[in-house]
Amino acid sequence: MRADGEGLLCARIVETEAYLPDDAASHAFRGRTSRNTTMFGPPGFAYVYFIYGVYYCLNVTSEVEGIGGAVLVRAAEPLAGLDVMRARRAGARELCTGPGRLAQAFGLGREHDGLDLCCGGTLRLEAPYEPAGDIASSTRIGITKETDRTLRFFERGSAHLSGPRSLNR
């Protein structure tokens, strides 16, 4: 993923979670509301929401228009613009490990909700700088419903994964 603005920011996504239609853990589960409207739009758009009064989280819509679904971007390996990320993260060591931190490092907020990530805009998804390694799956983090579904996906061995180590094998 890349972002323009305060210099060029670039990071390689290493951890995601899927939120499917008919998934009680998904914001879209109870239907369309003003908050989750983007989830019901076309695929490849940013769904950004505010959580716990503090953080934002970035998702990529993943279903055809009219169906609510998205992929939460949980962690990434920073590749460019580390100085800007560090400044935004107040010098913390982990820059893009965890959805709240990643959004903070990239300076994401409500204004990014609904942006097209696939048409070369200021925030965009691109082909990976380096091919993916071994992809493994686990249960999802931070949810209380549908906790048995293995819909979290991560690059095994990455040094930039969030979550308990026991999930990252």
Next chain:
DNA sequence: AGAGGGATCCCA
């Protein structure tokens, strides 16, 4: 392990 923080949503 516990607090912080505020928007959102559901049910009165």
Next chain:
DNA sequence: GGGATCCCTCTC
């Protein structure tokens, strides 16, 4: 309107 809940993080 009130109250529970929340796809989290930091500091203790």
